[in-house]
Amino acid sequence: MQQPLAYRMRPTKIEEIVGQKDLVAPGKIINRMVTAKLLSSMILYGPPGTGKTSIASAIAGSSKYAFRILNAATDTKKDLQIVAEEAKLSGTVVLMLDEIHRLDKAKQDFLLPLLESGQIILIGATTENPYINISPAIRSRTQIFQVHPLESHDIETAVMRALQDKEKGLGQEPIQLDQAALNFLTHSTNGDLRSALNALELAAKSTPKTNTGKIHLQLADIEACLQKKALTQDKNGDAHYNVLSALQKSIRGSDVNAALHYAARLLESGDINSLTRRLLVIAYEDIGLANPAAAARTVSAVTTCDRIGLPEARIPIADTIIELCLSPKSNSGIQAIQAATERIKHGDYGEIPAHLRDTHFQGAKQLGHVGYQYPHDFPNDWVAQQYLPDRIKNDQYYKPKQNGKFEQALALQYQKLRAAQRKE
Structure with missing residues (x-):
């Protein structure tokens, strides 16, 4: 079975990584580790498809260490033991451990002494905030780095590299990718390189050749083959809370269009419950006593949403967001209770x-x-x-x-x- 294009195009050395320049560019922390051959265990966290596994692969390739990939949720302690035995024989193994936030205590206890001795260089990957979801014992033995969605120019670099690479990429075929198709491919995946490369491969494999023997990929081909992006605000991911935070700050800042944008993200993911709960909080925290009637109408709108469901629930949600944005605002209520609470905490x-x-x-x-x-x-x-x-x-x-x-x-x-x- 042929491996997906995104898998085949994983970098084998640090210089091949696209994006994440704050971590891997010359002079930056991970690049310095590789250059000095002083690797330490780390946790990479960020949305899917942003290069966490690619960074781990490049670190292993640049350092010439053996590289193994396991999943903390599905692989067993026995799988870890096999990696540990390999580390004893070879000296050091770079272990990419996906979903590290799901590492149970038995596996954690097995890993800790191996991290201490340096036999295993752990590179954990997670979409969840490690400061909240990963045990202190693991955090204290790792450095934590955040990876970000790739910029469109980074995705374009990787796409063009895949089109030209004759060994691992699509370079063996005469592929012509229209500029409009390239622009759509690099801008429509929310910084997820994996989605972009796999959609490119599907388009290349499923589009008939022209009379001249070329595979001509047009905008319609990419639109048809680009799978719907799993929105980054999935309910268990850190990005989910970032969208909710951006929504509240946009309403607080009276920016109607920004608030509607972030609400639409949540609605498209089907997460109406988090959205309506946050609107109730906003109504009392940010509008508060400046317009209590708006808070009452928010409660009424949320009740209506519960009764009618999506897609019609978008209407009371939109009305509520517009009113909250344009309403006078006061946070005197939350400030008052916080001040009273602080007095209690100080005692006396x-x-x-x-x-x-x-x-x-x-x-x-x-x-x-x-x-x-x-x-x-x-x-x-x-x-x-x-x-x-x-x-x-x-x-x-x-x-x-x-x-x-x-x-x-x-x-x-x-x-x-x-x-x-x-x-x-």
Whole structure:
């Protein structure tokens, strides 16, 4: 069985890697390791098809070490033992361990001493944030490097290399790739080189030759053969949270078009639940008291989405996003609770005033739980009395903003109450 083009075109030395210049260009960290022959174990994390396995392959090829690939989820401890035996014989093996975030404790315990001794140079690959999903024991013995989606010019470099390579690529066939097809191929895969190369190969293998014996690949051929890209915001990947973060920051920044763009990414992946949950958070965190009605309408829109489902759910979602973007905004609520929480964390906030303590038991008076004034017994249902503990009685957590009529009214009432309290 012939291996896919993307597999065949994996680099065998550091100079052949496309993209990730911040890691592999001359003078950068991985290039320095290879040049100095001082390899250390590492974890590469980033979206699929961005070169994690290619970097591992190039490191092994440049260092002349044996190179093995295993999967932490599907390969067994016995498979690791085979690699370890090979390392004893050859001195060092570069082990590419895919899905390293799924490494169980038994395999981890087996690997740790081999990493310590340097018999195995571990290059872990993951699409998930290693600071969250990989055990501290592994993290402490590795360096963590993030890889990024490739730029279109990087993908073009790899595509042209594959077209010209007669040994591993498609160079044995007279392939003519139209510029429009090349542009589509390099821009439509979200930086995923694997998808681009495999689509190119499918197009080359399935397009009939012309009368002149050439394989003429046009835009329509590439469009037909480019498999739909698995969106990078899959629910278990780090990129999923990046899209949600970008959505919230776009709404917070009042950029309607950017917010709709990131929402569309989530909708296209079918992940309506994460989107609606985040909209509820945004409504209260970022719009908040500047426009409470918008928060209420967001709740109503989310309920509607649950009832009607996709694709119609896009409509209330779009309406909600537009309103939240263009609404006045206030984060005074979250700032207030954060300030109060910080005071609690620092401690030394004193005892609850005696007159506020529970009196619904015999002996409350003997304990001094007296003196509470019931506000509803006074004009305007308010009476000046102390509610905070003595040590922090002057603390002020809520700092009203003036970005909406509702909070402006709250601010005015707040200042009146504080002024009246100080007069007593």
